[in-house]
Amino acid sequence: MRSITGKENIEDSCANILTDESNLAGAWCDIAVWPETSVEAQAFIQSSAKDGVPITVSGGLTGIAGGALPEGGAVVSTSCMKKIEYEDNGLIKAEAGVTIEELQRFISSEAGQFFYPPDPTEETASIGGTIATDASGADSFLYGSTREWIQKLELVLPSGKLLEIERDQYRFEDLMCRHPDIGTLILPKLSRKQSPKNAAGYYMHPDMDLIDLFIGSESTLGLITRAWLKLAPVPSFLFDLTVFPEDFVSFWNLFENLLNTGDSLLIRAIEMMDDRCIDFIRSHSGDFPLPPENAHCALLLRAEAWNDDQLDEALTAMDEILEKSNVSSETAWGGFEPSEQQKIRDFRHALPESVNHIISEARRECPSIHKLGSDGAVEPSKLREYYFRTREILEERNLPYVIFGHAGQGHIHANALPHSLKELVLAEEAMREIAAAAVEMGGTVSAEHGLGKLKVGFLSLMYTENEIKGMESIRRVIDPDCLFSRSLKFP
Ligand SMILES: Cc1cc2nc3c(=O)[nH]c(=O)nc-3n(C[C@H](O)[C@H](O)[C@H](O)COP(=O)(O)OP(=O)(O)OC[C@H]3O[C@@H](n4cnc5c(N)ncnc54)[C@H](O)[C@@H]3O)c2cc1C
Structure with a gap:
């Protein structure tokens, strides 16, 4: 197993493990290891547990x-764990370091009739x-999040124990689950239902599967x-359509009409980019297509059909919805061809x-600047209200921003683009207010990115003190010394 020790050696020879897409500065560690097998990873974690070394x-x-940035201790990177196999039972067995791109390539060569949603x-x-x-x-609009697609996990617990957990093997009953190698876990009683799309805190449902x-x-x-x-299974037809409404009124009409289509259109995804995004893309040249001249904002739709009749019905429904919403299809992009789909991607x-x-770029002038994006979600029917509230919060502070995201799931990312320390502080304040607004509307502070280090303080906007204590007790059963990702999940 490759390993590098010493803070300076790591900074000199593998500084990439000290940065991620959050652009947060200040990460460091004393040792970095790249196990190639589960057994190597287990041996390292076992000895670290004995010595009380924190692990990221x-x-x-x-x-x-x-979340992956260390604050001392050891980093275990999975980037050399790349084995991947197609099992007879239709499952793919993949080691943790396989990337989505590698997985997709493997599936198209070994199991082309399937895809991983x-x-x-x-x-x-x-x-x-x-x-x-x-x-x-x-595509989570139709296919759900990663959770839905995991049948079994192999894990190394913080104690160094290697174990497998399969779906339907262990369940919580009345908030409690006993596992011979893990112990007794008790979920806190929640004061309100968790949002369907939620990445803040642990997943908690009274009779849930332990794997979750x-x-x-x-x-x-x-x-x-x-x-x-x-x-x-790959559907018979998959079509993408990106339309560019000329004003917000027709955009929101179209969005709300799409939510109410019923069965005539099997929608996989409804994504949005607001007017700020369109201006931003226009002003940044790159290897990507530019929106049409009169576009105000964009709505990206993806739908599927399983036979010719269903396809005809879907295309007719689509035309009707566009007309009813006063959105032209003349400037739209889309179609069935992979090249059109790639253009939209x-x-x-x-x-x-x-x-x-x-x-x-901004970090070059002001090194403390980092990415600031909201990740809140609300009921899709409340998205219009949440969107305009988000905008108001950013505009009250005169901040540059763009808003885009998974509209179909009521989930948007407002990205503030600070250029100075003063704007950074204002943007941090705005992100907290946007997160609180999502909770006020019954939603979540984080729907997909997790709270990581950047947003761990938002947890208390959403959960009571007792609920947070309950989650912490679960963690302590599994990691009594809090060696794994110490500063994550709980403030
Ligand atoms: C341009 C762009 C677009 C994005 N769009 C989306 C999007 O649409 N939806 C979305 O959900 N995310 C999106 N993301 C965020 C990101 O891709 C996801 O959060 C992704 O799941 C992170 O995977 P990773 O392997 O890079 O994890 P890392 O960044 O390496 O780590 C993320 C967290 O997972 C933990 N972790 C990593 N590997 C393991 C492991 N083997 N065992 C236990 N813990 C582990 C880390 O400790 C850390 O806490 C986007 C990111 C970028 C840059």
């Missing part, structure tokens, strides 16, 4: 909340990282070394990439 787990480092846009994300954050993507506690636990409950992934990806670029 590092995957593809595409995380936005800084979780697709968090950034294809260099690792399987382990996407499970630890319960990542979602555009580990999914989305942001590495606070151990290292995921391997996962058995479920696949979905490039367009969608251009935005977070350009935001990251701007933040990196």
Whole structure:
């Protein structure tokens, strides 16, 4: 197993493990290791546990909340754990370091009739990282988050114990679950239902499956070394349509009409980019297509059909909805061809990439600047109200920003783009207020990125003191010395 010790040696020879997409500065560690097998990872974690060394787990480092950045101790990187196999039972067995891109390539060569639905846009994300954050993507509107696609996990617990947990093997009953190797876990009673799309705190439902506690636990409950992934059959037709409404009134009409389509249209994804995004993309040249001249904002729709009749019905429904919403299809992009679909994907990806670029540029002038994006979600029917409240909070502070995201799930990212320390402080204040606004509307402070280091303070906006204490007790059963990802999940 490759390893490097010494803070300076690590900074000199593998500084990449000290940065991720959060752009947070100040990460450091004393030792970094790259296990190639679960057994190597286990041996290292066992000896670290004996010596009381804190551990940070590092995957593809595409995380936005800084969860994979160490604050001393050891980093265990999964980037050399790359084995992947197609099992007879239709599952894919993948080690934690396999990236989404590698997985997709493997599936198209070995099991082309299937696909793996979780697709968090950034294809260099690792399987382990996407499970630890319960990542979602555009298609989660129809297919749910990563959680839905995990059949079994192999984990190294903070104690160094290596174990497998399979779905339907252990369940909570009346908030309690006993596992011979883990102990007795008791869930806190929640004062309100968790949002359907939620990445803040642990997943908690009174009769849930034990495997679901580990999914989305942001590495606070151990290292995921391997996962058995479920696949979905590829539909007969998949079509993308990106329309560019000329004003907000028609955009919101279209959005709300789409939410009420019923069965005539099998929608996979409804994504949005607001007017600020369109202006921002226009002003940043790159290897991506530019929106039409009169576009005010964009709505990206993806739908599927399983036979010709269903396709005809869907296309007719789509035309009717566009007409009813007063949105023209003349300037729309889309179709069935992979090249059109790639064009839309490039367009969608251009935005977070350009935001990251701007933040990196701003950091040259002011090193404390980091990425500041909201991740809240509300009921889709309340999205219009949440969107305008978000905008108001940013505009009250005169901050530059863009807002985009997974509209179909009531989930948007407002990215503030601070250029100075003063704007950074204002943006931090705004992010907290936006998170509180989501909670006030019955939603969540984080729907997919997790709270990481950046937003751990938002937990108390959403959970009571007792609920937080209850989650902390679960963590202490599994990691009594709090060695794994110490500063994550709880303030
Ligand atoms: C341009 C861009 C677009 C994005 N779009 C989306 C999106 O649409 N949806 C979405 O959900 N996310 C999105 N993200 C965020 C990011 O891709 C996801 O959070 C992803 O799941 C992180 O995976 P990773 O392997 O990079 O994890 P890392 O960044 O390495 O780590 C993230 C967290 O997971 C933990 N972790 C990593 N591997 C393991 C493991 N094997 N065992 C236990 N814990 C582990 C880390 O300790 C850390 O807490 C986007 C990011 C970028 C840069």
